[in-house]
Amino acid sequence: MASLKELKGRINSVKSTQKITKAKQMVAAAKLRRAQAAAEAARPYAERLTGVMASLASKVSGDSAPKLLAGTGADQRHLLVVVNTDKGLCGGLNANIVKAAKAKARALIAEGKDVQFYLVGKKGRAPIKRDYAERIEKHFDTSEVRNIGFPEAEAIADDLIERFEKGEFDIAHLVYPVFKSALAQDPTVDQLIPVPSPETDATAATGGDAVVSYEPGEEEILEELLPRYVKTQLFGALLEREASEQGASMTAMDNATRNAGDLINKLTIQYNRSRQAAITTELIEIIAGAEAL
């Protein structure tokens, strides 16, 4: 049985832990609202770009299609772009992303393909290094950036496109969490490069059958739009990551706060009991002493 003093010390230390987790939970809740608003605000751009891309991609096809749309013709070398968070304390989020990335890598390796990793964010580095140390191509650090935004997405996209043009890989996949709610963030694997042809039914939304004139030309426009589309995809993934991180963090910290509360209750009961036992023993001693006289 722990002494009264020890118990008191433990209760106090759990109490201060609870204070920290509670604070982190409230910070995450506030940040989540902001991250969700940012994701919301980014939607019009992505939607319009996808619409334009769809109508253009359906017109430009065959041999004249740019490399970013048509691919290199091979599918031997795959690049997995894994988007992780930079900070921990967000429950199983990073573990889930890494799990999805590793599952994809295993499936590709089983098919006899070459797999390389391109890591974004700090928390994916260690677990992927454990299994695929020699396959990590690059680690893009975003931990120095306070508010992740379009410039980072742009830098990553430019780097990826440059590597693609140099022929370092044939197909790139993007692994990132999709924010469903504060309780659920689904890791998702999407093909990034070559750009998958968007559904053509989006054409109806951008003007139907009307004859559209292009300046300079369909192909030139498409060529310029494709890198921009890749950037938008990455930007979307970064925003989703941000919202997912805060959502997961909020839930994890809520649980931690509750667990700490339970622990405090249990320890307090134990403390009170020991104290009562000590008093009772003392009384018995006094009474026994008095009776002996």
Added chain:
Amino acid sequence: MALHFELVAPAKLVRSDDVHMVVVPGTDGEFGVLEGHAPFMSTIRDGAVQVFKTEGGTPETIEVRGGFAEVGENGLTVLAEHVEG
């Protein structure tokens, strides 16, 4: 009658309102868009988009970089990677 003009940046919808005319710096030269313009798509070079609220008024200029313009049934949409001012 007015032209519906939207300026969209990756992070947010910058502008969405009805104006008289917009002059866009296209790659192949500047072009003005009035209400009822034929469907049209163009890449734009880095420069200023001029927004005329009313006919003959002084234009409001917005600097854009890395842009793309689309004219459809529901007006003019300019997608720009960077918007200043």
